[in-house]
Amino acid sequence: MPFPRLVKEGLSVARPEAPPVTHLLSRCPCLLSRTGSDSLSFPSLWQVKTEEQIAAEEAWYETEKVWLVHKDGFSLATQLKSKELSLPEGKLRVKLDHDGAVLDVDEDDVEKVRRRLVEGTRGGPCWAGQAVCWCGRPDLLLRRCPPVCPIPQANAPSCDRLEDLASLVYLNESSVLHTLRQRHGASLLHTYAGPSLLVLSPRGAPAVYSEKVMHMFKGCRREDMGPHIYAVAQTAYRAMLMSRQDQSIILLGSSGSGKTTSCQHLVQYLATIAGTSGNKVSPDVMDKWQALSTLLEAFGNSPTVMNGNATRFSQILSLDFDQAGQVASASIQTMLLEKLRVARRPAGEATFNVFYYLLACGDGTLRTELHLNHLAENNVFGIVPLAKPEEKQKAAQQFSKLQTAMKVLGVSPDEQKVCWLILAAIYHLGAAGATKEAPEEQAAGRRQFARHEWAQKAAYLLGCSLEELSSAIFKHHHQGGTLQRSTSFRQGPEESSLGEGTGPKLSALECLEGMASGLYSELFTLLISLANRALKSSQHSLCSVMIVDTPGFQNPEQGGSARGASFEELCHNYAQDRLQRLFHERTFVQELERYKEENIELAFDDLEPATDDSVAAVDQASHQSLDGSRERQELEGVRSLARTDEARGLLWLLEEEALVPGATEDTLLQRLFSYYGPQEGDKKGPILPLRQDALIDTVKKSKLHFVHCFLPVAEGWAGEPRSAASRRVSSSSELDLPPGEHCEAGGLLPLDVPLLRAQLRGSRLLDAMRMYRQGYPDHMVFSEFRRRFDVLAPHLTKKHGRNYIVVDERRNRSVNQCAGETRSDILSEP
Numbered sequence: 165m166p167f168p169r170l171v172k173e174g175l176s177v178a179r180p181e182a183p184p185v186t187h188l189l190s191r192c193p194c195l196l197s198r199t200g201s202d203s204l205s206f207p208s209l210w211q212v213k214t215e216e217q218i219a220a221e222e223a224w225y226e227t228e229k230v231w232l233v234h235k236d237g238f239s240l241a242t243q244l245k246s247k248e249l250s251l252p253e254g255k256l257r258v259k260l261d262h263d264g265a266v267l268d269v270d271e272d273d274v275e276k277v278r279r280r281l282v283e284g285t286r287g288g289p290c291w292a293g294q295a296v297c298w299c300g301r302p303d304l305l306l307r308r309c310p311p312v313c314p315i316p317q318a319n320a321p322s323c324d325r326l327e328d329l330a331s332l333v334y335l336n337e338s339s340v341l342h343t344l345r346q347r348h349g350a351s352l353l354h355t356y357a358g359p360s361l362l363v364l365s366p367r368g369a370p371a372v373y374s375e376k377v378m379h380m381f382k383g384c385r386r387e388d389m390g391p392h393i394y395a396v397a398q399t400a401y402r403a404m405l406m407s408r409q410d411q412s413i414i415l416l417g418s419s420g421s422g423k424t425t426s427c428q429h430l431v432q433y434l435a436t437i438a439g440t441s442g443n444k445v446s447p448d449v450m451d452k453w454q455a456l457s458t459l460l461e462a463f464g465n466s467p468t469v470m471n472g473n474a475t476r477f478s479q480i481l482s483l484d485f486d487q488a489g490q491v492a493s494a495s496i497q498t499m500l501l502e503k504l505r506v507a508r509r510p511a512g513e514a515t516f517n518v519f520y521y522l523l524a525c526g527d528g529t530l531r532t533e534l535h536l537n538h539l540a541e542n543n544v545f546g547i548v549p550l551a552k553p554e555e556k557q558k559a560a561q562q563f564s565k566l567q568t569a570m571k572v573l574g575v576s577p578d579e580q581k582v583c584w585l586i587l588a589a590i591y592h593l594g595a596a597g598a599t600k601e602a603p604e605e606q607a608a609g610r611r612q613f614a615r616h617e618w619a620q621k622a623a624y625l626l627g628c629s630l631e632e633l634s635s636a637i638f639k640h641h642h643q644g645g646t647l648q649r650s651t652s653f654r655q656g657p658e659e660s661s662l663g664e665g666t667g668p669k670l671s672a673l674e675c676l677e678g679m680a681s682g683l684y685s686e687l688f689t690l691l692i693s694l695a696n697r698a699l700k701s702s703q704h705s706l707c708s709v710m711i712v713d714t715p716g717f718q719n720p721e722q723g724g725s726a727r728g729a730s731f732e733e734l735c736h737n738y739a740q741d742r743l744q745r746l747f748h749e750r751t752f753v754q755e756l757e758r759y760k761e762e763n764i765e766l767a768f769d770d771l772e773p774a775t776d777d778s779v780a781a782v783d784q785a786s787h788q789s790l791d792g793s794r795e796r797q798e799l800e801g802v803r804s805l806a807r808t809d810e811a812r813g814l815l816w817l818l819e820e821e822a823l824v825p826g827a828t829e830d831t832l833l834q835r836l837f838s839y840y841g842p843q844e845g846d847k848k849g850p851i852l853p854l855r856q857d858a859l860i861d862t863v864k865k866s867k868l869h870f871v872h873c874f875l876p877v878a879e880g881w882a883g884e885p886r887s888a889a890s891r892r893v894s895s896s897s898e899l900d901l902p903p904g905e906h907c908e909a910g911g912l913l914p915l916d917v918p919l920l921r922a923q924l925r926g927s928r929l930l931d932a933m934r935m936y937r938q939g940y941p942d943h944m945v946f947s948e949f950r951r952r953f954d955v956l957a958p959h960l961t962k963k964h965g966r967n968y969i970v971v972d973e974r975r976n977r978s979v980n981q982c983a984g985e986t987r988s989d990i991l992s993e994p
C-alpha cells in the first residue's frame with residue numbers, strides 16, 4: 165500500500181505505490197523476468213517467474229554473493245565464512261565465482277551497501293534500505309534481506325537488466341555498473357535511475373527513435389513507460405498539463421555522450437505529440453525544428469578532440485503550450501558561445517562547421533561575389549578548406565542543406581547574403597593576417613595587416629574602406645589601456661609583452677582575432693534572433709517545457725591532448741558542474757532537509773562527503789564591487805583594493821587584474837594560486853573557480869527532470885581511442901584474472917568500466933537513488949492539490965473562490981478533510 169503523508173507544505177507519497185495488476189507485472193524484479201529485447205516493451209512482455217526460478221533466486225540470496233572491486237573493474241565472488249576462519253582485522257575471505265580462486269581481500273575492496281535498519285519509516289521490517297519490492301510479498305523479502313544486512317551483496321541474475329536501477333535489491337556501485345553492462349550488451353540504451361533517466365550513448369543509429377515509437381508513448385504515465393528519452397518528454401509534458409507549471413529537462417554528461425542528440429529527440433517528441441492537429445503532425449512545426457537544428461549545428465558546432473560534432477554554446481530551447489496542450493510558440497536562448505574558436509583553438513581542433521561548408525560551396529556566382537574563387541595559402545585563423553574530396557562533397561551538400569534550412573526559418577535571400585558576406589570577410593581577415601611587430605613598434609602604433617590584398621577583400625565585403633577597417637581593428641585600442649586580453653591557447657613569449665604602466669596592450673594579431681570573433685558572435689546573435697522570429701507566434705501560451713543543453717565536461721587529457729583546459733573549456737565545465745550540483749540539490753539535499761523537518765529518519769551514514777568545493781569557491785564573490793568604467797587615476801586605488809587577501813572567483817580576479825596597471829597573467833595566476841592553490845600537505849590540485857551564470861536562475865523555478873548521458877567508451881571523434889589511458893577498457897589480463905568475469909567478456913559490447921564508474925560517481929546518482937527509494941519522492945504542494953481536486957469540493961470553491969491561498973494549509977480543517985477524502989485519487993491520476 166502507498167504511504168501518503170501530509171507534510172508542512174504539501175502531500176507526499178511514498179514508494180512503492182499500490183500497483184494495479186499490469187503495473188505489478190512490469191515492475192517487480194523479484195517475481196518476474198522479461199523476455200523483451202528493448203526498453204520499449206510493455207508489461208505484456210513480462211513473464212511471471214516459475215517456482216523453480218523463484219527457488220533458484222532464493223538460493224542465490226542465501227549464498228553471500230559480493231562484488232569484489234578491482235582497480236579497473238569488478239568480479240562476482242562468494243564470501244566464505246566459518247567459525248574456524250581466523251582472519252586479520254579488516255580482511256575477508258572470498259571465492260571468485262569464475263575460477264574458484266580463494267582470496268583474502270581487504271574489506272574495503274568489497275562493495276559496500278547500507279547497513280543500518282531504517283525502522284518505522286515505511287512500517288515494515290523488510291524496509292532495510294536495500295530491498296525494494298513492488299509486489300507486496302514481504303515474506304520473500306524478509307528472508308532475503310535481514311533487518312541488518314551484514315555484508316555487501318550482489319543481486320540475483322534476474323536483476324541483470326532491470327529497467328530502474330533504484331529497484332535493485334542491493335543498490336551499490338558495482339551492482340549499478342553490472343546492470344548497465346548487461347543492458348548495454350543487450351543494446352538497451354536507456355535505464356531509469358530513480359527519478360532520472362540514464363542514457364548510454366550508442367554507436368550507429370539505433371532503431372528506437374521513430375514517429376511510430378513516439379506514438380507508443382503518447383498519453384502514457386511515467387509508471388506505464390519503459391525507460392526511454394521519449395518517456396522523459398512525455399512525463400514532463402504530462403506534468404505540465406496536470407500542474408500548469410513550467411518544466412525543464414536538463415541534459416548532463418561528458419562531451420560526446422549524446423546530450424544534443426537526446427535534446428533533438430526530446431524536441432521531436434514534443435513537437436510531434438503536441439504539434440499535432442487531428443492525427444497529423446503539422447509539417448510546418450517539424451520542418452522548423454529540423455531547420456533550427458541544422459542552423460545551430462552549422463554555426464555552433466565544431467569538431468573537438470572529444471566529439472566530431474561538439475556543441476560550443478549553451479542553449480535553452482523553450483516550447484510554449486496553449487490551454488489545449490498544443491505547441492503555441494517556441495524560442496531559443498543561447499549563451500557562452502565559444503567565439504574565440506573562430507580565430508584560435510587548441511591544436512588538432514577545427515573551427516565552426518559553417519566555414520567548411522561555405523568554402524566547399526559549389527555555387528560559382530556566390531563564390532565570385534565572396535571572392536572565394538581563389539583561396540589563400542596561409543590563414544592565421546587556420547580556416548582552410550577540407551582536403552579530402554568526399555569530405556568536400558559532403559560539406560557542399562551541408563551548405564545547400566543550410567541554405568534550405570534558413571529559407572524554412574524565413575531568412576530572406578538578402579539576410580542570408582549578409583551572413584555569407586560576414587563569414588567570407590572573417591576568412592579574408594585570417595588570410596590578411598597581422599604584422600608581428602616588436603614591442604617598441606606596438607607603442608608607435610605600427611600594427612597593421614600583413615597582406616593588404618586580402619584585407620582589401622574583407623573591407624569590400626564588410627562595406628567599408630581598407631583604412632576604416634584597419635582603424636577599427638588596430639587603432640582605437642591605443643586609447644583604452646584596460647582591454648582584457650584573451651588568455652586562451654596562449655603560445656609564444658612575444659604575445660605576452662606589456663606596455664609599462666598603461667595596462668596590457670594587444671598585439672596586432674590579438675586585435676585581428678578580437679575583430680573576427682566579435683563579428684562571428686554578432687552574426688550568431690543575429691541568426692538566433694532570426695530563428696526566434698520564425699519560432700515565435702502571437703498565440704497565447706500557458707506554460708512551457710524548456711530543454712537545457714550545454715557543452716559537456718571536457719578533459720583535454722582524456723581526449724589524448726596533453727594540455728590544460730582552455731578558459732572556454734573551463735567555462736563550459738563550470739556550467740556543467742553547476743547543473744550537476746542543481747541535480748544533487750534537488751534530488752538529495754532538499755529532500756533530506758524536508759525529511760528532517762518532518763522528523764523522518766533516513767539512513768545515509770555512509771555517504772561520501774560532497775565534493776563540489778570548486779562550485780562553492782566559484783560563488784565566492786568579492787565583497788567590494790569594481791566599476792569597469794573607473795577613470796585611469798583611480799586604478800592605483802584599485803590595485804590596493806584588488807590585492808587584498810579576500811578569496812574570490814576566477815572571473816572576479818580577471819576583472820580586477822584587467823583594471824590594474826601592469827597586471828600580467830603571472831600576477832593573476834599568483835593570486836589564484838594563493839587563494840585556491842595546493843597547500844602544504846594538500847594533495848588536491850588547484851581549484852578553478854568561476855562566477856555563477858544565469859542559466860541556473862532561468863530553470864530553477866520550473867519542475868526539473870534530469871537526463872544523465874554516459875559515454876560507454878572513451879573514443880575520439882574519429883572513432884579512435886582517445887588516449888592510452890582511456891584505452892584501459894578493463895581487460896582481464898590487466899586485472900590479473902582470467903577472462904569470463906570482466907566487463908567485455910561474454911560477447912558484450914565494449915564498455916570502459918573505469919570511465920563509467922567515474923561518470924557514475926561524478927553524477928552522484930547513487931545518492932539520489934537511495935533517497936528516492938527510502939523517502940517520499942512523489943510530492944504535491946497544497947495549492948496544486950487544490951487546483952486539481954477542488955472540483956470535488958465545490959462548496960469550498962464557492963465560498964473562497966478558485967484562487968484562494970491559505971498560508972498554513974494544515975490549519976484549514978475543511979481543506980484537510982477534503983484532502984483526506986481525495987488522497988487516493990492522487991495516486992490514480994484523473
Ligand SMILES: Nc1ncnc2c1ncn2[C@@H]1O[C@H](COP(=O)(O)OP(=O)(O)OP(=O)(O)O)[C@@H](O)[C@H]1O
Nearest residue numbers: 365366419420421422423424425471474475715716
Ligand atoms: N541517442 C543517440 N542515438 C544515436 N547516436 C547517438 C546518440 N547519442 C549519441 N550519439 C552519437 O554520439 C555523437 C555525439 O553525441 P552528441 O553530439 O549528442 O554529444 P554531446 O553530449 O551533445 O556532446 P557535446 O557536449 O560535445 O556537444 C553523435 O554524433 C552521435 O553519433
